[in-house]
Amino acid sequence: MSHSETHPQVSYLEYQGKYKGILGWLTTTDHKRIALLYMYCIVVFFFVAAILGLTMSIEKMRPGQDIMNAQTYNGLFTVHGIIMIFMIVIPGLAAVFGNFALPLLIGARDVAFPKLNLFSWYLYVIGAILAVLSQLLKGGAPDTGWTFYVPYSAGSSTNVIWALTAAFILGFSNILTGLNFIVTIHRMRAPGMTWFKMPLFPWSLYATAWIQVLATPIVGITLLMVIAERVLHIGFFDPALGGDPVLFQHLFWIYSHPAVYIMILPAMGVITEIFPTFSQKPVFGYGAIAISSLAIAFVGYFVWGHHMFTSGISYWSKWFFSFLTFIVAVPSAIKVFNWISTMYGGSIQMRPPLLYAISFVFLFMIGGFTGLFLGALATNVQLHDTTFVVAHFHYIIFGGMGFAFFAAIHYWYPKMYGKMYSDRWAYIAWGFTFVGFNLLYFPQFIIGVQGMPRRYFDYLPQFQWGHMLSGFGAFILLIGLILMAWNLIYHVKRGAIAPANPWKGVTLEWQIASPPTLENFEEIPVIKHNPYWFGTEEEIKREKKSVTRNT
């Protein structure tokens, strides 16, 4: 690690290395700048995919063809899925806030392999470009759904290979980020920061990173196999060639279920940072939250079959997958109870990050509980492949990961830019986003129960009311998102100067300047306490007598 003798006071945003301006950004190895690079890409792609989603909702407000034909619609939901899943929610929190906050939270000057970190970003950009090209090139947008189920994907004449290659490369970007974080967490914690003195966002990133490293290669290989199937007609999956179509589903979900935890674990981590700060109180059940992250990551490997209950897999494998799916629900429940107990007895200041965190818990609960309907065998039969599933995973991914992303950006924004956004506009944007979101997705639970299948361009008239409400919700949601983006972008230049510690946080990132200098810490801090140490020594001693501590 080099020294910062030259300009010790200059923030990472102003610091000038070898190159100036945009080139300075494209060659940066600073974890904070790379975090912002990821964030800008992700925000742009997010708006693209959100607008694709909006056009789908508009198309479906009335049955029959309105603004697009069936092929366009099928391409749209595929592209919407590929961008959202592979380019936004899977890398999202880890690449943006993991990169930005992990070294700060553990008292490090950067991640373990800064150059590899930049390389991951370039892989991400290459993957993203391929994904975008797959939409625009001659064969037409891929129309297989983001799940690429064989035999359809083996035969479709659209640009499936481009999309598969894109997902493959994006996967490698992910693996390298995961590797980087594992080594960073193992090797670069500040002196005195034992594992159980590490804040909980790094804990969740650690659990996530292991899934990224261990599970992502499986989908990589699987996607390559589909390419080989299309190009060389090998016959892995296509029964016409002697392959097994259900084998593909197994391989795909062996990755893609744990991928759900790649999305949601860092989200839980972010939320776990926010509750103590705004309650001025140690996180409740530190050990339980840390261990439950690992438990989710571990058990989450063995539940993939719950996506395949109707595919004709054996009776007892259904039993087994359903059972484990229920077991994995328990650590999530434990987290929820610990979060709400963190607020109990605190000194709560309602600010936008906390509002988003509370909304996260609410939406995540709905997402989680509706997951129980899908995990139970009897109800799964009715709900599988209906809009109930669509609503369920949007509550988990958007309501969970998305709202955690919003919480995180409102939480660390002052640290990132050294500016404050407007609280009032943040609340207004929240109102539109929250109402729009629920109006968009909640009706889909109900029509799903009534039997409305997913991935339907057209539908029978009895389902129209739900699609109609969804359409209005999509508009309201988009207004909220635009307001939120505007509030944040506008105040990067014009916001009030942020103090070093606007929320009175106690984790390490709040003890340094906003925005931080290039190397974060003039002197690496020595850690003595557990990370959420708010009170005076005396107060803590008094509490110790009345309530058991468990860290």
Added chain:
Amino acid sequence: MFEGASNLAAGVDRSFILILAIAVFFTVGITAFMIWTVFKYNRKKNKPARQFTGSVTLEIIWTAIPLILVLVIFFYGWKNYAPMRKVPADAMQVTAIGRMWEWSFDYGNGKISKILVLPVDKAVKMNLHSVDVNHGFFIPAFRVKEDVIPSYNNYLWFIPKFKGEYDIFCSSYCGLQHSGMNTKTKVVDPADFTLWLDSLPATGNIPDAEGLTLLKNTGCIACHSLDGAKLVGPTFQAIYGKKHIVITDGKEIEIEVNDAYLISSILDPGKDIVKGFNKGMMQPYRDKLSDAQITLIIDYLKTLTGK
């Protein structure tokens, strides 16, 4: 309360209500608790935050309670699912064929229909067959759904409880017209069903009669034609009831082909030799065919009327 359109609906709906009750209880309770804490412990009240960090007792409680609840839900969901995979032996069999992008229903004997007509109160087993990509066979009112995957012999079964018309959807994405791949099932009186099935023209492939399959598999048709041609042995065309000359113990006698003659010709071909054919060409099938199989063969031979 749970009078579903099929015998399986009540189990699904009961599981649904159980989970719904638990979900609503906790979602409402926890949300209310959060809102309450925000007001009760608001910083504006100027009370210092208490600095406790956890409680082992509470952790145990809120691990145990969710664990018990999810196990109950799991068990209940499984219990109500189990009957869906146990097809009663007397179920009527219909094959649902999925192709991009329409359903057809094969009732056997070449009878193929685009809508699914079923007799009320009778168990039906749907054999699910795809000729191209994955489809999903879904009748929401009956609470049944299974994927239709090429080369997999998936199935489902149910008993329709009420007469009426119900929607059938394709639930698994299958390309351009996936959303148009729907049809109806019509549940009718058993008598009406029989009438309908009888009047349904046989447009599909008629499968071989069991007797013919036996003739093919045992190799009889290598020596016996079905169309009148003379091979190593006499043709089977219009064989039943035919009168012809056979040589028995060196004497020519005229016989009429009936059940007893056929049985003896199959079990002991050397006894009566058809005039114009050689002895010893056909081996006795005494140990190779069971009585039941011989009956099937004879039943089939009776149908070869000659035209």
